[in-house]
Amino acid sequence: MSVPDVLFYIFAVCLVGAAGMVVASRNPINAAMSLVAAFFFLAGIYVLLWAHTIAVLQVLVYAGAVMVLFLFVIMLLSLSERGPRSPITVGRILGGAAALGLGVVICIVVLKLDGSAATLTGAQAMRFGTIARMGELIYGTYLFPFEAVSLLLLAAIVGAVVVAKSRI
């Protein structure tokens, strides 16, 4: 096993563990912090996939901005640390079964993939996943979707302000 392989397994195991903690933890702050940890390990996996910029943006946006706001809200709401244990209902069993089934399907699909993952070499690797390349894609090929998304965000921001403003 090469160093990236070892790193991958470390990141993957930690990622799954942290994700499990998010679900299992009864304390909302612990769950939120586990999610932050999960984002970090995910960023590590992005790096192993040569997507450095995505990795940094993952940390910047999700860990640095989104989760901070989550934490902020949880702190302000002062949720009870130990919520009541919710009863096991048919819905929960079905949901769990569905999640399990999806997991099994994904496992089957992954196992069926041939292992000849493409590796990047030379000049290709130098350009792949860099900021310059991403800029070319965003402002070149995907200009129209990008601008449409910016319109979406603008509308969403204005809408959120309108909804959050005092009653009219």
Added chain:
Amino acid sequence: MKRILMVLFWMVLVIPGAFFGISAAAYWVAYFFEGLFRGGAGVGNILVLVLAAVMIVATLLTLAERKWSAAMQDRVGPNRAHIEAGPTFIQKMRLGGLLHIPADVLKMLWKEDFMPAGARSNRFLFNLAPMLAFAPVFVLFCVVPAGPMITLGEQARKIALIVSNPDFGLLYVFAIASLAVYGTSLAGWSSNNKFALLGGVRASSQMISYEVALGLGLVGMMMTFSTVRLFDMTEAQTQYLWKFTDGDFGLPAWGIFLQPVGFLLFFAAAFAETKRAPFDVPEGESEIIGYFVEYSGMRFGLFMISEFVEVVVLAAICTAIFFGGWHLPFGEKALYAELFTQGKVFYGHQWIWGAFLGSIFWLKVLALCWVQLLIRWTFPRFRYDQIQTLGWKMLLPAGLVNVFVTGALVLWDPSLRWLAVLGIAVLVAIVALATLGTGGEEAAHAHDGHGGHGADAHGHDAHASVPAHVSGAIAPSTH
């Protein structure tokens, strides 16, 4: 006279000498590690630059801050710590207060490691919070270049004083800097104390608000140099905007001339992120109680030292982006040609050149640290709503306008000269406004006497009978 000589001795010989030594050590340690394995230079730089240089400067800043505040308030400052043992000359040794640093460290290490009962249920988060506050600011220095790339030693290895020069340099700074907020908010929450929680909420809201301006402030710089690597930005600042003579003399393309607005935005936002004086509502060390009220011992020490590390890192980033990094403003090429080319005095000793430029970098960093101390002891604290107003209604729009104007000017004139003209005009305007503004204020003081400070009606009824200049002097001297 003796005092002046003393200052000169420190300013000209000891401090640059120390930095020269550190830089030289950094080069050779990096060279050594590079010999062990490929990419080892980064490890060496971590050891010397991050662990040693940054920490030493930050530690000395704790004393410098107290000394400087004393100087500004016409006091002597800390000068009592000494060793109560050994021969008399050791007992009498004061070293200008330097012994306060080890004294503080020992005090923190030996203090009772107290944890409030309410925090025990969150023991893990309570312990984690100081580390989360400290680690992000500490690792920020990894992408800051502190010295040029030189060829070193018999193996002719190329070594630069930078831990890592990734493609996403500045994004790394933003990403990691945005994590510091976890430490403060978790500290406030896990203390299980409502004052700490409120402090944590104040801290996180302030840091979230200023992160936006922090990023926007540097977008103009990214466009100007069309890179986000700090190393490349520093290198880009060697060129001249205008050459005044045929020789190596002119106005360098430093960021401060190209992007004064960006600098002000970034500096203000980053200053708010350090949570120091005008922006110290989250901490309010002296009266309103901040997020670390339940922390003691070395856990508190981590919060405190992270603030000073932040000061150093902020100064280093500003130096690299806006003040030419390790470069001299002019004459650098001429100097190199005079001393280090074939047949000249230092030919073959490139490490001297590298260490010299490294010390230039650290001197600039020190100057910017001093500016931060100056600000911290000059301005009174902003109110909470003033902080939010400044962040959202002034810095953010200014940042957006700056991005638009910079983009237009860079597109229009890629040689950046028009951008520089605008930048210098802005600089002049800022200086003029600042000078005229304070002049006007003093005049107003002379006229109003009493009413000068009461005009903004904060309800300082208790001070109503005190003359304005006295109450003004009381307000900031809360340490």
Added chain:
Amino acid sequence: MTLPDVTFADFHPILPALILMLGGAVLLFAEVFLTPSAHHGPAHVSRAHQPIIALVFTAAAALVSGWLMFQPARAVFLGFAVLDPFSAFLSLTVCVGLGLSVLIAAGFLRHRKAERGEFYALMLFGAAGMSLLGVSNELVVLFINIEVLSVSTYALAAYLRRGPRPAEAAFKYFILGAFSSAVLLYGISLLYGATGTTQLSAMAPQMSAALAKTQGLVYLGLGLLLGGLAFKVAAVPFHMWTPDVYEGAPTPVTALMSAGVKAAAFAALVRVFLALGHNLDSHLLATLFAFLALATMVIGNLLAIPQRNVKRMLAYSSIAHAGYVLLGVASLFVSGGAPTGGVLGATPLATGGLTAALRQDAVRGILFYLLAYTVSAVGAFGVVSALERREEEDRGTAWDLDRFAGLVHRRPWWAVAMTAFMLSLGGIPPLVGFMGKLLIFKSAVDAGLVWLAVVGILASAAGAYYYLRVVVYMFMRPAPETGVLPERHGWTEAALLLSTAAVVVLGIAPGLISSWLSQAGKLFGQ
């Protein structure tokens, strides 16, 4: 750097949307700089500049759309969007609906003292999304633009949060809308998995290969895509949200929803399924849409009959009208080949399947119907908004039929306008609704869906009952003794005047826009 060649010509099809976005931004700035702060009290402040700004930009966008109608069809932005007369006509329809809604909103908001620049800005952003939805030629862009118009309308629906009803409406709309967006996105992802692309132009040639390999994936993906879009147009199995949301949302927003959102979603539906339907079993598609049309027409009309709440009645009628448009969509997909019997088996009159010309006629019919519905329904909502009073909203009587009783004696000219809208919605000649229905039914008959057209005619005959009931109330019931004379709103009356004029003139002389309409049948790639 290898930047692809994107020139200014690529921006032509999105010019109307850009103008609308600019208008929204101007409105937001005007809110900051022109409107005095709320401390002075909104009553003393003139905010007439807000609708004026909105109208100016809407008119500009409409003009540009008219110009675009005569540009040759082409793909722009590397195939992410297209420029074709179809989308230009849709933009025009959206602008018409938007302009009328803005006029209604101006009167409505002034009456309620709830004028805010953000309201109009959101309307403009939503309309920009609708216009962009028409030009989207890639599924992800399509999804984003659906989200743009949805997010804007969610916020608009929650604009007046008085009482539980509007809050419930906004919340229901948001939750169900988010769910339908997720369904849509899931369908898109499955189609991407099956074909390896999300661009419609690139996907179409891949379809037969994908069908051979992963048939289930393609059909499931298309089904989910159809489900998501059917939610937006309020076709019958996905219509549950419509009455509550239409009733709870502020009336001008309801007008925009019924006109713009529906038109844009139909445009997307037509574009996607025309592009991808080539290689599918067209009998299947025709049957599917015919079923949808049948259920939507019948159930929409039947449910509208017992409603005494006019706003709710208009909501159900909006469902029914979606059914008529779906009839037109169904006739797009009827192709030649042997009609294989079955209840919905098609018997094309035109031999050799639906020719391109007939298909263009069907598209024209759909577009004209959408325009006709826009002017009629927005006008009707305008009258509703003029009559409703804030105080009665909580009691739920703000939109009761009784409020229309004797309207002719109180505001005769509103009664005339409302009559025109009702007759038009009912499909009674010589108004524009009749012309729309005529075109739709004609293309259905041409395509061979004769019996479905008959069902449609019967359904609209049933619809005439509840439309005419409003007219009867206005003209033949005495005005309530205690009734207060409804206030007049200059802006709303302007909207009524314009839509009445449109309803009558387009009904009598549809030839006025025939040059546009004949262009508008052209879709890119068809």
